[in-house]
Amino acid sequence: MEASANAPANRESFVLALVRVLRPKHWLKNVFVAAPALFSERIFEWAVFRDALGAFGIFCFLSSAFYILNDVKDRHEDAAHPRKRRRPIASGRLSPGTAIAFAALIAAIAVVWSLIELDRRFLLFMGAYAANTLAYITWLKYRVLVDVIVIACGFVIRLLAGCAAVHVEPSPWLLVCGFSLALVLGFGKRLAEVEAPGVTAAHRATLIAYSRDKLVLVLAACTAVCLMSYMLYTVAPDTVARHGTRNLVYTVPLVAYGLFRYTFKAMEARGDGPTSILFADPVFVLCGLLWVSAVLAILVWK
Numbered sequence: 001m002e003a004s005a006n007a008p009a010n011r012e013s014f015v016l017a018l019v020r021v022l023r024p025k026h027w028l029k030n031v032f033v034a035a036p037a038l039f040s041e042r043i044f045e046w047a048v049f050r051d052a053l054g055a056f057g058i059f060c061f062l063s064s065a066f067y068i069l070n071d072v073k074d075r076h077e078d079a080a081h082p083r084k085r086r087r088p089i090a091s092g093r094l095s096p097g098t099a100i101a102f103a104a105l106i107a108a109i110a111v112v113w114s115l116i117e118l119d120r121r122f123l124l125f126m127g128a129y130a131a132n133t134l135a136y137i138t139w140l141k142y143r144v145l146v147d148v149i150v151i152a153c154g155f156v157i158r159l160l161a162g163c164a165a166v167h168v169e170p171s172p173w174l175l176v177c178g179f180s181l182a183l184v185l186g187f188g189k190r191l192a193e194v195e196a197p198g199v200t201a202a203h204r205a206t207l208i209a210y211s212r213d214k215l216v217l218v219l220a221a222c223t224a225v226c227l228m229s230y231m232l233y234t235v236a237p238d239t240v241a242r243h244g245t246r247n248l249v250y251t252v253p254l255v256a257y258g259l260f261r262y263t264f265k266a267m268e269a270r271g272d273g274p275t276s277i278l279f280a281d282p283v284f285v286l287c288g289l290l291w292v293s294a295v296l297a298i299l300v301w302k
Helices: 002-021 024-038 046-073 075-079 096-117 120-138 146-166 172-195 212-235 237-243 247-267 274-280 282-300
Strands: none
Touching: 002 046, 002 096, 024 046, 024 146, 024 172, 024 274, 024 282, 046 075, 046 096, 046 120, 046 146, 096 120, 120 146, 146 172, 172 212, 172 247, 172 274, 212 237, 212 247, 247 274, 247 282, 274 282
8 A cells, every 4th residue: 555655756757857847836937938039020920920830849848858967967966066956967866867868758749849830941050059058068168268158059049040040130139149048057056056054165166266356346347348348239220220210229228127127036045046146036027028129110110
């Protein structure tokens, strides 16, 4: 009786471990894939919305497959980390073999989904993202500065994939803004890790070369570049011609507030990365919703 009663609980625990190893909270990062649709002149067409949503879903599966591979590779370091030790693989609730098989399955689903719903150009960007992420997992994550820059390149690839999905040409200013924003998020995460109690270079090798002063400097520079590039994007001639309005410039204060608030939270070590900071801060979420609402309102009533 006891064994049969434990079986459903074990199955439930196994399913929960599979869900947690996907890191669904980190799917928020794949908003970069859907972002080009927001700045498309065909934003209100159903086909654009459908393709952007499909591209977002595909990258959620694809990125989760690499999160799993990263967790398998880092399982021993994660086991000694004050927070990461609770992850399914590091805690032993999910075996490395099972995790790798699960990663292969969801990666295959992402590829098949892409072949069915989107064109081959989108698949090329999936391949570029996979190569970039594998390089990070196996080697580049141990290189100071390069570790954050490679992550930022992954976000730019997401933007380019989103452009391919909805068939729009990427604006150079939008790419610069996306890259610098990703650097803000990445260096902000490193700063939060440096400030976090109990986290040392044993948990992330590059932390030995980072310091608060260094990270505050590069974070300030990246924040300035991100804000300036967004300002220039809103008033660029091709942006005005594409959307038929100059009013996107009025969304700059919301972007400035969001950037500075994230920087403050990272400097205060409020969370250990972008997703934890965002989910723990309702004001930040409200700012993001207001920005999206403002952009849509401007594009509707231009």
